[in-house]
Amino acid sequence: MSQGFSPQLGMAESAQAPKLVYLVTGGCGFLGEHVVRMLLEREPRLRELRIFDLHLSPWIEELKTGPVQVTAIQGDVTQAQEVAAAVAGAHVVIHTAGLVDVFGRASPETIHKVNVRGTQNVIEACVQTGTQFLVYTSSMEVVGPNIKGHPFYRGNEDTPYEAVHKHPYPCSKALAERLVLEANGRKVRGGLPLVTCALRPTGIYGEGHQIMRDFYRQGLRLGGRLFRAIPASVEHGRVYVGNVAWMHVLVARELEQRAALIGGQVYFCYDKSPYKSYEDFNMEFLGPCGLRLVGTRPLLPYWLLVLLAALNALLQWLLRPLLLYAPLLNPYTLAVANTTFTVSTNKAQRHFGYEPLFSWEDSRTRTILWVQAMEGTAQ
Ligand SMILES: NC(=O)C1=CN([C@@H]2O[C@H](COP(=O)(O)OP(=O)(O)OC[C@H]3O[C@@H](n4cnc5c(N)ncnc54)[C@H](O)[C@@H]3O)[C@@H](O)[C@H]2O)C=CC1
Numbered sequence: 023m024s025q026g027f028s029p030q031l032g033m034a035e036s037a038q039a040p041k042l043v044y045l046v047t048g049g050c051g052f053l054g055e056h057v058v059r060m061l062l063e064r065e066p067r068l069r070e071l072r073i074f075d076l077h078l079s080p081w082i083e084e085l086k087t088g089p090v091q092v093t094a095i096q097g098d099v100t101q102a103q104e105v106a107a108a109v110a111g112a113h114v115v116i117h118t119a120g121l122v123d124v125f126g127r128a129s130p131e132t133i134h135k136v137n138v139r140g141t142q143n144v145i146e147a148c149v150q151t152g153t154q155f156l157v158y159t160s161s162m163e164v165v166g167p168n169i170k171g172h173p174f175y176r177g178n179e180d181t182p183y184e185a186v187h188k189h190p191y192p193c194s195k196a197l198a199e200r201l202v203l204e205a206n207g208r209k210v211r212g213g214l215p216l217v218t219c220a221l222r223p224t225g226i227y228g229e230g231h232q233i234m235r236d237f238y239r240q241g242l243r244l245g246g247r248l249f250r251a252i253p254a255s256v257e258h259g260r261v262y263v264g265n266v267a268w269m270h271v272l273v274a275r276e277l278e279q280r281a282a283l284i285g286g287q288v289y290f291c292y293d294k295s296p297y298k299s300y301e302d303f304n305m306e307f308l309g310p311c312g313l314r315l316v317g318t319r320p321l322l323p324y325w326l327l328v329l330l331a332a333l334n335a336l337l338q339w340l341l342r343p344l345l346l347y348a349p350l351l352n353p354y355t356l357a358v359a360n361t362t363f364t365v366s367t368n369k370a371q372r373h374f375g376y377e378p379l380f381s382w383e384d385s386r387t388r389t390i391l392w393v394q395a396m397e398g399t400a401q
């Protein structure tokens with residue numbers, strides 16, 4: 023059963039009746055919502071958009087009034103039958119669903135179940151039902167930073183790096199990514215080959231970013247101040263959520279025409295966001311909303327942060343039978359925050375013509391407006 027499509031948006035073709043069915047798993051999440059909205063805005067060949075998520079958001083209802091049929095599917099990626107039912111008849115699957123947890127909220131088993139087995143279910147569903155194109159949202163964490171704290175400075179997809187994973191989240195993303203890439207070329211129902219690729223965003227920011235919200239609220243509680251914890255010289259790759267969504271839409275569109283080139287490939291997600299430390303970067307948005315980052319150098323010595331992070335891990339373990347204690351600071355988040363990880367690549371541009379849709383100025387303005395719209399601004 024062929025479900026082919028042409029990614030070239032010629033005049034004649036875009037004027038034809040839309041015929042494609044897309045499925046976005048995790049479509050109600052931070053990134054998933056942007057992918058969903060981007061598809062509706064920028065994929066004129068879309069006939070039906072299926073949004074699959076454990077928790078469906080109320081905003082989906084607003085999307086149902088447009089020309090594209092929007093189908094909300096409440097489901098769990100760990101349930102193979104639910105996934106297969108959602109995938110059946112879809113031309114393209116964009117698999118963003120995942121458990122993003124580096125704070126110890128979920129058990130390692132749950133993280134593995136959702137991120138690895140869930141991805142396996144998506145692959146098997148494509149194979150069984152004859153869906154040929156699969157885009158997987160991977161993560162920079164598949165590469166690093168590693169537990170040795172080696173810097174990854176302006177690296178690209180071919181830069182050698184000692185990827186050593188111990189934490190359940192990067193372990194699960196690395197395993198899932200491998201499954202997706204190994205599935206490239208498998209025969210789907212009807213005999214055509216499955217075409218897969220993986221996108222690896224660095225730290226995503228933008229409207230809906232939960233950790234930014236947490237930092238903002240913490241700053242408000244501390245009287246409009248945040249205290250520098252990490253040296254300004256430690257740089258982090260960050261990418262605007264709208265550009266990450268755009269990259270997903272574009273690569274999904276190009277998968278068929280350029281299957282031999284794109285199939286089985288990984289791409290870092292990048293844009294023109296500046297390289298800065300995690301905290302200085304956040305201040306690009308929190309600053310204009312009235313917060314101040316105190317200190318040109320970290321206020322606490324690093325050894326004390328390591329001690330506090332270890333104490334938090336101990337408290338989390340001791341308190342687990344009674345309550346969930348999951349602060350931002352733990353040995354893993356400290357190691358990630360304190361290690362330079364920046365990417366510099368044009369692979370997505372070379373392979374499928376990606377250019378960021380949003381400039382740095384636009385991305386910044388949109389994010390600031392979103393922070394300002396949150397309740398109780400500091401201004
Ligand atoms: N936030 C970030 O900085 C980065 C995120 N990523 C990846 O991007 C993807 C999306 O992440 P975010 O949007 O940040 O997270 P999110 O938590 O906002 O979104 C994930 C979505 O998946 C859904 N989901 C979770 N478990 C599910 C299950 N068992 N069945 C069905 N749906 C389920 C959630 O309900 C949620 O709507 C994830 O795969 C994550 O690993 C990659 C790099 C950076």
Ligand SMILES: CC(C)CCC[C@@H](C)[C@H]1CC[C@H]2[C@@H]3[C@H](O)CC4=CC(=O)CC[C@]4(C)[C@H]3CC[C@]12C
Binds near residue numbers: 252
């Ligand atoms: C108080 C601490 C000293 C600073 C805390 C900051 C951390 C919570 C965050 C610093 C770097 C973040 C991670 C990074 O952006 C890469 C990521 C990729 C993903 O796929 C998921 C999220 C994350 C692990 C992200 C999580 C928060 C940080 C560790």
